[in-house]
Amino acid sequence: MKKVLYLILISYFAVFSADAKVIKVGKTRSVAFIQRAVDLSQNGDTILVDPGLYKEKNIIIQKSITLKGINYPVLDGENKYAIISIKAKNATVEGFKLQHTGRSEIKDLGAIMIYDSYKVSALNNILEDTNFGIYVQNSKRCTIEDNSITAYGKDEVQSGNGIHCWRSDSLIIIGNKIKGHRDGLYFEFVKNSLIWRNVSAQNVRYGIHFMFSNRNTYVGNIFERNEAGVAVMYSNNIHMYNNHFLNNWGDAAYGILLKDITDSDISGNHFTKNTVALHMEGCSRIKLYKNIFNNNGWAVKIQASCDKNDFNRNNFIGNTFDIGTNGSLVLNTFTGNYWDKYEGYDLFKDNIGDVPFHPVSMYSMIIDSNPAALMLFRSLIVSLLDKTEKILPGVTPENLRDNKPVMRPISL
Amino acid sequence: MKKILKYVIVDIIQNKIVLIYTFLLLLISLSVFNLESNAAKGLLSLLNIILILVPLISIIFSTIYIYNSSEFIELLVSQPVKRKSIWLSLFGGLAASLSLAFFIGAGIPILLYHADATGITMILTGLFLTVIFVSIAMLAAGITRDKAKGIGLSILLWLYFSLIFDALVLFFLFQFQDYPLERAMVFFSFLNPIDLGRVQILLQMDISALMGYTGAIFREFFGNQVGVVLSFFGLFIWIAIPLFISLKKFSKKDL
Amino acid sequence: MIVTKNITKTFGKLKALNDISVSFNKGECIALLGPNGCGKTTLIKSILGMVVPDKGSIEFNGRTINREWLYRSQVGYMPQIGRYPENMTIANVIEMMKDIRKDSKVHLDEDLIQSFDLGALMNKKMHTLSGGTRQKVSACLAFLFNPDVLILDEPTAGLDPVSSEKLKDKILLEKEKGKLILITSHVLSELDDLITEVFYMQDGRLMFYKKLSELKADTGEEKLSKAIAKIMVA
Numbered sequence: 001m002k003k004v005l006y007l008i009l010i011s012y013f014a015v016f017s018a019d020a021k022v023i024k025v026g027k028t029r030s031v032a033f034i035q036r037a038v039d040l041s042q043n044g045d046t047i048l049v050d051p052g053l054y055k056e057k058n059i060i061i062q063k064s065i066t067l068k069g070i071n072y073p074v075l076d077g078e079n080k081y082a083i084i085s086i087k088a089k090n091a092t093v094e095g096f097k098l099q100h101t102g103r104s105e106i107k108d109l110g111a112i113m114i115y116d117s118y119k120v121s122a123l124n125n126i127l128e129d130t131n132f133g134i135y136v137q138n139s140k141r142c143t144i145e146d147n148s149i150t151a152y153g154k155d156e157v158q159s160g161n162g163i164h165c166w167r168s169d170s171l172i173i174i175g176n177k178i179k180g181h182r183d184g185l186y187f188e189f190v191k192n193s194l195i196w197r198n199v200s201a202q203n204v205r206y207g208i209h210f211m212f213s214n215r216n217t218y219v220g221n222i223f224e225r226n227e228a229g230v231a232v233m234y235s236n237n238i239h240m241y242n243n244h245f246l247n248n249w250g251d252a253a254y255g256i257l258l259k260d261i262t263d264s265d266i267s268g269n270h271f272t273k274n275t276v277a278l279h280m281e282g283c284s285r286i287k288l289y290k291n292i293f294n295n296n297g298w299a300v301k302i303q304a305s306c307d308k309n310d311f312n313r314n315n316f317i318g319n320t321f322d323i324g325t326n327g328s329l330v331l332n333t334f335t336g337n338y339w340d341k342y343e344g345y346d347l348f349k350d351n352i353g354d355v356p357f358h359p360v361s362m363y364s365m366i367i368d369s370n371p372a373a374l375m376l377f378r379s380l381i382v383s384l385l386d387k388t389e390k391i392l393p394g395v396t397p398e399n400l401r402d403n404k405p406v407m408r409p410i411s412l
Numbered sequence: 413m414k415k416i417l418k419y420v421i422v423d424i425i426q427n428k429i430v431l432i433y434t435f436l437l438l439l440i441s442l443s444v445f446n447l448e449s450n451a452a453k454g455l456l457s458l459l460n461i462i463l464i465l466v467p468l469i470s471i472i473f474s475t476i477y478i479y480n481s482s483e484f485i486e487l488l489v490s491q492p493v494k495r496k497s498i499w500l501s502l503f504g505g506l507a508a509s510l511s512l513a514f515f516i517g518a519g520i521p522i523l524l525y526h527a528d529a530t531g532i533t534m535i536l537t538g539l540f541l542t543v544i545f546v547s548i549a550m551l552a553a554g555i556t557r558d559k560a561k562g563i564g565l566s567i568l569l570w571l572y573f574s575l576i577f578d579a580l581v582l583f584f585l586f587q588f589q590d591y592p593l594e595r596a597m598v599f600f601s602f603l604n605p606i607d608l609g610r611v612q613i614l615l616q617m618d619i620s621a622l623m624g625y626t627g628a629i630f631r632e633f634f635g636n637q638v639g640v641v642l643s644f645f646g647l648f649i650w651i652a653i654p655l656f657i658s659l660k661k662f663s664k665k666d667l
Numbered sequence: 668m669i670v671t672k673n674i675t676k677t678f679g680k681l682k683a684l685n686d687i688s689v690s691f692n693k694g695e696c697i698a699l700l701g702p703n704g705c706g707k708t709t710l711i712k713s714i715l716g717m718v719v720p721d722k723g724s725i726e727f728n729g730r731t732i733n734r735e736w737l738y739r740s741q742v743g744y745m746p747q748i749g750r751y752p753e754n755m756t757i758a759n760v761i762e763m764m765k766d767i768r769k770d771s772k773v774h775l776d777e778d779l780i781q782s783f784d785l786g787a788l789m790n791k792k793m794h795t796l797s798g799g800t801r802q803k804v805s806a807c808l809a810f811l812f813n814p815d816v817l818i819l820d821e822p823t824a825g826l827d828p829v830s831s832e833k834l835k836d837k838i839l840l841e842k843e844k845g846k847l848i849l850i851t852s853h854v855l856s857e858l859d860d861l862i863t864e865v866f867y868m869q870d871g872r873l874m875f876y877k878k879l880s881e882l883k884a885d886t887g888e889e890k891l892s893k894a895i896a897k898i899m900v901a
Contacts, residue, residue: 297622317452321621372585376578379578380575382582415767423752486717487750489716490715491764491767492768493739666712667712
């Protein structure tokens with residue numbers, strides 16, 4: 001028995017020590033090129049790279065190795081090449097500064113390209129002036145964590161996405177900071193993934209953009225000042241918790257645009273100072289609860305094509321308009337929300353207003369058909385029109401109402 | 413000029429109405445800030461006061477005051493003083509005391525509860541509207557000899573600027589719905605000092621919604637420094653022109 | 668001292684002044700006479716710049732008064748009906764006038780305030796005063812700054828006989844100092860001792876302007892009232 005154990009131990013160490021070779025790369029060392037080190041390495045090896053500038057065109061990794069930079073060595077793509085391409089299991093790229101990728105009309109070029117891989121990690125890298133930042137395709141269980149990804153894109157056509165994922169499964173994307181790309185985060189056909197604590201700001205198009213990506217969870221991300229906010233489409237079973245959607249301004253900018261999203265949960269999110277905080281079309285069975293809509297132009301624009309969505313216990317504070325809609329058909333429910341525009345009373349003192357609240361103001365409907373009329377907003381004539389409409393509803397959908405509006409903001 | 417101004421101001425201060433107005437504003441401002449659940453909402457309630465009550469009180473009080481000063485004016489006109497000084501002193505006295513009333517009654521509470529860009533824009537707008545409607549009152553009182561007619565005219569002017577004008581614009585908007593009207597709207601807002609002031613406040617308060625405005629012209633115009641300067645210049649013109657016309661009238665008026 | 672040239676003023680259809688040309692000189696005391704509504708007050712107000720004539724010009728000491736104001740520091744004006752800011756006291760009004768005319772650096776003439784005994788009423792508000800007391804205030808203000816020209820519109824109307832007499836004495840006194848005095852009055856009898864010339868208007872026109880002595884000679888009457896009556900009948 002003892003012998004067997006010993007044997008196992010020996011053989012384990014033998015395997016481990018064989019794997020655990022460390023190759024050092026640097027200008028003054030015997031291995032001066034990273035690609036050379038990769039070629040020399042075997043599965044399980046670690047390659048340590050000294051600080052310095054490396055122009056190695058496209059480094060290709062097809063082994064289970066760890067590529068690690070010391071003090072962020074700079075890998076330069078010379079505006080022509082992708083910088084690192086990985087097609088492997090269990091590979092890691094960590095601690096590099098990657099800059100100046102190429103741009104191509106035909107091929108997507110990025111700083112870290114991950115193809116057909118399994119359990120590949122990109123950790124703690126700094127990406128600057130990249131076309132695509134980190135590009136994941138046909139991969140599973142990859143981790144992209146704590147990368148700082150900055151581009152200086154000027155228009156949608158010329159720039160790529162910060163983190164681009166396509167046909168992948170079970171990705172973990174945590175704590176990345178993405179700036180100035182076309183879309184900060186882009187997912188198409190990505191399933192079962194977690195997107196946590198990322199900051200996606202000032203991108204040329206969307207902060208996050210996903211389509212056909214079901215069963216993903218988005219937690220604690222910040223999407224700020226993106227030209228078109230956030231757009232998510234054609235997906236189901238989406239979970240969005242505690243994200244911040246801030247300062248997305250423009251005529252087609254949304255805190256978040258939901259198009260054909262079904263069976264999802266949206267909770268604890270903060271929508272602040274967006275032109276339209278939440279735009280929904282063709283959405284069904286979404287539960288929206290405990291979100292905070294603060295100082296937006298429109299808190300929610302819900303098209304008549306949406307049904308069975310439920311708004312519950314949300315705070316609507318300081319928005320120019322709380323709800324906008326484009327028809328009289330209302331198949332969604334609003335219950336127990338706090339509306340700062342509610343002027344009803346609470347005789348029972350149970351914190352529930354005794355009269356229903358109609359969150360759609362007449363003038364918001366007028367503006368919907370005649371945007372220039374926004375300039376008369378808050379004038380006496382408009383206040384009178386709105387008051388009249390409240391007493392004698394004619395234009396606004398009668399059954400779009402909250403029957404149990406709460407009197408005080410819900411503490412969240 | 414200075415001396416006459418002094419007498420006008422002393423007289424207005426002795427007149428209880430301005431004190432009551434100050435107190436009323438103070439009461440309203442403090443109560444909206446204390447009763448509303450948040451200061452932003454209080455500010456919103458105050459907006460209506462500023463856009464409706466301030467012009468109304470300013471124009472009515474000034475018109476009545478000018479008519480009631482006919483003795484004073486008569487007395488002074490036969491004395492070695494310029495007519496211009498008499499008229500400008502009346503204007504200055506009214507503008508100064510009503511502005512002070514507004515500043516104490518609404519300005520200070522705003523500064524206490526909501527001293528940000530929105531609050532300050534609101535105070536500035538309120539002050540401008542006060543002075544503009546004093547100026548319009550000078551015109552209304554200058555062109556009609558009859559007190560009743562003059563007061564009627566100023567009420568009508570107030571109604572026009574705070575309601576009828578916007579109703580007409582709204583009507584116009586619907587009539588010409590299919591045309592791009594942004595430029596026209598910029599132009600229209602200069603034709604009404606209340607609108608001009610209101611737009612300044614909108615730019616602070618509803619900036620998120622305005623940013624979604626499909627025609628970017630409004631945003632581009634009012635959203636930058638030049639636009640803001642132009643708007644305040646517009647407000648200034650609204651003080652100067654009625655005052656100038658009334659001054660011309662008064663310098664030829666038979667007493 | 669005061670010269671009007673062809674001044675014309677119409678109020679609506681009424682021609683209040685019709686082509687009046689006249690010259691009033693230092694040392695004269697002129698009675699402006701004529702039936703009600705003949706334009707006396709309008710003429711006075713034109714001279715004071717309170718009414719702006721449609722045509723013609725007015726000169727004061729050789730300078731046109733159009734848009735001028737400083738010349739009024741040489742004029743004391745007592746209006747027909749003195750109207751004052753209601754909630755000021757007499758003292759306030761007098762103080763204010765002093766304040767406004769302070770820079771004229773003249774010796775203040777407060778004789779009338781004393782002879783009318785206004786001192787005791789100084790703290791009364793204007794709206795509590797009787798018509799007569801207001802007249803007294805008006806008179807005091809007109810004389811207060813020792814002006815070269817006095818324009819008195821119905822000065823004795825509403826005054827009691829004693830005060831009336833005091834005012835007349837004052838006017839005489841000022842006349843002797845060589846001032847130009849313009850008076851309108853309906854009480855012709857009291858003008859006899861005061862005036863040196865008569866200016867007679869009707870329907871906005873100047874009928875005649877002559878020395879009192881001439882008028883008396885022409886009509887053969889001793890009393891001004893009689894003389895005027897004779898003219899009016901004729």
